[in-house]
Amino acid sequence: MSVIRTPFLLAAIALLPAMQSSPAWAQHPFLSEQQWSNLRREASGTASYENLRALTRLHRVPATPEFDQAANFILERAKEYGLQDVHSEQFPIDGQIHYGLMRSHVAWTVGGARLWQLEPHHTLLADWSTDPIRLADYSHSADVEAPLVDVGAGTLIGDYAGKDVRGKIVLADGVLSGVQRLAVEKYGAAGIVSDMPNQTTAWSGLDTSIVRWGHLDGSLPQGFAFMVSRATAADLRAQMLAGNPVVLGAHVEADVGPGHWTVVTATIPGTDSSAGEIVFSCHLDHQRPGANDNGSGCVTILESARMLNRLIGSGTLKRPRRTLRFIWGPEVEGTMAFLSRHPDIRRSMRADVHMDMVGGDPFKNKSVLHVTETPWSLPTFITDIGASFAESIRDAAAVYTEDGSHEDAAVVENRGGAPGTRNAFIVDETPYAEGSDHDDYDSSTVAVPSLYLRDWPDIYIHTDHDTLEQIDATKLRRVALLGAASGYSFASLDGAQSAQVLPFLASRAQQRLAKGFQRAQLLAQEATLAPDVASFEAHNLMAQMLRRDLAALQSFAAFTQSHPPELAASMAALEAQAATLNGWLDSIAAMRGVHGSTYVPASRTAAGKRVPQRIAEFGPLTFQNDDVLIDRLGPERVRKIKLLNAGSSRLLNAQDSGAIYAYEIVNFVDGKRSLGEIRDAVAGEFGPISLELVGDYLQACEEAKIIAFR
Ligand SMILES: [Zn+2]
Numbered sequence: 001m002s003v004i005r006t007p008f009l010l011a012a013i014a015l016l017p018a019m020q021s022s023p024a025w026a027q028h029p030f031l032s033e034q035q036w037s038n039l040r041r042e043a044s045g046t047a048s049y050e051n052l053r054a055l056t057r058l059h060r061v062p063a064t065p066e067f068d069q070a071a072n073f074i075l076e077r078a079k080e081y082g083l084q085d086v087h088s089e090q091f092p093i094d095g096q097i098h099y100g101l102m103r104s105h106v107a108w109t110v111g112g113a114r115l116w117q118l119e120p121h122h123t124l125l126a127d128w129s130t131d132p133i134r135l136a137d138y139s140h141s142a143d144v145e146a147p148l149v150d151v152g153a154g155t156l157i158g159d160y161a162g163k164d165v166r167g168k169i170v171l172a173d174g175v176l177s178g179v180q181r182l183a184v185e186k187y188g189a190a191g192i193v194s195d196m197p198n199q200t201t202a203w204s205g206l207d208t209s210i211v212r213w214g215h216l217d218g219s220l221p222q223g224f225a226f227m228v229s230r231a232t233a234a235d236l237r238a239q240m241l242a243g244n245p246v247v248l249g250a251h252v253e254a255d256v257g258p259g260h261w262t263v264v265t266a267t268i269p270g271t272d273s274s275a276g277e278i279v280f281s282c283h284l285d286h287q288r289p290g291a292n293d294n295g296s297g298c299v300t301i302l303e304s305a306r307m308l309n310r311l312i313g314s315g316t317l318k319r320p321r322r323t324l325r326f327i328w329g330p331e332v333e334g335t336m337a338f339l340s341r342h343p344d345i346r347r348s349m350r351a352d353v354h355m356d357m358v359g360g361d362p363f364k365n366k367s368v369l370h371v372t373e374t375p376w377s378l379p380t381f382i383t384d385i386g387a388s389f390a391e392s393i394r395d396a397a398a399v400y401t402e403d404g405s406h407e408d409a410a411v412v413e414n415r416g417g418a419p420g421t422r423n424a425f426i427v428d429e430t431p432y433a434e435g436s437d438h439d440d441y442d443s444s445t446v447a448v449p450s451l452y453l454r455d456w457p458d459i460y461i462h463t464d465h466d467t468l469e470q471i472d473a474t475k476l477r478r479v480a481l482l483g484a485a486s487g488y489s490f491a492s493l494d495g496a497q498s499a500q501v502l503p504f505l506a507s508r509a510q511q512r513l514a515k516g517f518q519r520a521q522l523l524a525q526e527a528t529l530a531p532d533v534a535s536f537e538a539h540n541l542m543a544q545m546l547r548r549d550l551a552a553l554q555s556f557a558a559f560t561q562s563h564p565p566e567l568a569a570s571m572a573a574l575e576a577q578a579a580t581l582n583g584w585l586d587s588i589a590a591m592r593g594v595h596g597s598t599y600v601p602a603s604r605t606a607a608g609k610r611v612p613q614r615i616a617e618f619g620p621l622t623f624q625n626d627d628v629l630i631d632r633l634g635p636e637r638v639r640k641i642k643l644l645n646a647g648s649s650r651l652l653n654a655q656d657s658g659a660i661y662a663y664e665i666v667n668f669v670d671g672k673r674s675l676g677e678i679r680d681a682v683a684g685e686f687g688p689i690s691l692e693l694v695g696d697y698l699q700a701c702e703e704a705k706i707i708a709f710r
């Protein structure tokens with residue numbers, strides 16, 4: 001884009017910093033300008049970057065010796081930084097022990113592994129000692145020399161037609177556990193060479209040198225897999241096509257069995273031990289190097305901890321009322337284990353700052369940092385606080401990139417020659433998305449609202465290219481500041497701040513409602529829905545948005561245990577705004593011939609009036625290595641759940657979104673909402689869905705004894 005600078009634009013640009021230096025960059029109403037600049041000065045991207053350098057040397061698969069080395073590194077740093085109650089805890093796992101609803105997984109110990117090509121050329125393809133990502137997790141011991149057979153994807157029976165793979169090694173690019181089930185379990189192959197592609201992004205397939213991290217099914221008793229790049233696999237296929245049989249020699253020494261997960265925790269005590277805790281979470285596991293996923297989140301909550309502890313310890317920041325807790329463990333599994341062992345801490349948690357991938361240089365790994373909202377089942381004000389800090393840094397960084405001014409406010413990590421970039425801070429706020437420990441915190445039986453910070457996409461996630469090379473020390477510094485400022489605000493927040501905080505929250509709620517109206521408007525005009533149904537769904541969306549944002553305002557009162565005098569007026573203003581927007585929807589409906597609907601919503605039918613309540617242990621129903629419904633009902637029954645089978649309904653308009661509906665349907669079960677009200681809630685959040693699909697899913701949950709109907 002070429003820019004012609006008119007005198008007007010020049011004037012506007014020149015004015016911008018002066019206009020914005022206050023109040024947009026000062027942190028009113030949560031932090032004073034002095035507090036913000038103290039936090040900013042203390043935040044170090046270099047400290048995070050150097051800690052990350054150490055983590056990326058370790059292959060951090062959960063319940064392995066190298067994971068424990070990583071845990072020990074964090075433990076030692078936390079002690080060195082002067083945090084309190086620094087310790088690690090071990091949680092036994094054997095595939096049977098449960099933590100909350102979640103069944104534990106297995107441990108894995110590797111003595112060594114190598115893959116050689118023996119014929120027609122002699123060359124080394126993989127060596128655990130130098131490149132552990134090339135051995136798939138939960139590979140079993142083996143010592144074989146065998147021909148290689150190409151089975152395509154290897155996940156369908158047809159892939160094996162006319163091929164004898166018994167005792168041989170298969171080359172496959174399908175999902176690894178599926179290949180294991182057919183090639184190894186069913187057809188007797190010795191093992192697998194996999195070039196399974198990485199998670200799909202716009203850049204997929206462009207770089208064929210990438211080696212993906214792979215996992216076998218830890219519950220299966222045999223098989224091994226070596227991961228190779230697409231280029232290596234193409235070369236092997238070309239040799240076989242040319243009529244040269246390929247013979248491989250595979251040697252693996254490994255044990256799969258019982259073991260333990262390790263979780264490290266530390267605190268910065270608040271002044272009032274009964275006031276609850278603010279938790280910082282991340283996940284310490286993943287393949288080497290795993291720089292962005294998730295070494296970055298681990299070192300960044302550690303940096304937030306270091307800077308807060310130093311500033312609070314020195315008296316520069318007032319010690320907050322609530323305790324700050326930091327947790328490093330295996331993804332989801334460590335969180336569930338810790339919350340299960342410490343129900344007292346679980347119940348005392350008031351908010352979570354969760355970091356999973358926060359350091360990517362966007363011009364390298366193509367990432368956008370998303371401040372991710374909580375699901376609508378857990379309305380909260382905390383996302384607004386995190387998002388406003390992110391916006392402050394973003395706006396200052398934008399001015400800095402354009403004219404070089406305001407370097408301090410832009411939070412650039414080039415101090416003393418440090419290696420951070422001068423990049424813009426590419427950050428936005430997005431709706432709830434699944435896929436990390438926040439799923440547990442946000443789920444209804446834990447109900448700790450999570451400020452979830454995540455890079456997405458990352459074209460190198462789960463590969464050998466997720467290296468320190470892709471990481472920007474400037475971004476690490478910005479996110480450490482964002483995390484520390486948010487966590488400190490949550491820990492300090494007091495009802496006495498309501499005169500500043502509630503107008504801030506109310507104005508953001510009004511912006512959300514206005515923006516959400518555009519979705520409702522499209523729904524009201526939706527040609528594939530009958531006019532009265534479209535009108536109902538559009539009004540339902542408005543009703544759900546209003547419910548959520550009223551509850552978000554009320555969450556401030558509950559959090560601070562206060563009765564803010566501004567609350568009623570804030571809520572009334574939001575309701576008035578919704579009434580106006582609903583009137584506009586009525587006009588659209590009238591244009592489509594709807595005058596006083598005859599449509600009977602699901603919540604008023606007999607089937608829609610049944611009320612489910614939760615009866616099982618705490619936690620959501622799906623985890624890294626466990627699916628509660630499959631565990632309790634078996635895969636056959638689960639395949640019959642309509643919601644989880646895409647394309648089952650015209651009304652389920654978003655493909656592959658069954659899992660996110662399922663997560664929220666269970667969250668909305670509170671012993672008060674009827675089936676029809678739960679339908680309305682998820683229909684507003686994700687799009688119209690039939691009562692039948694919701695009922696069919698909850699019936700499976702009833703069979704699995706997760707819920708009971710009152
Ligand atoms: Zn992750």
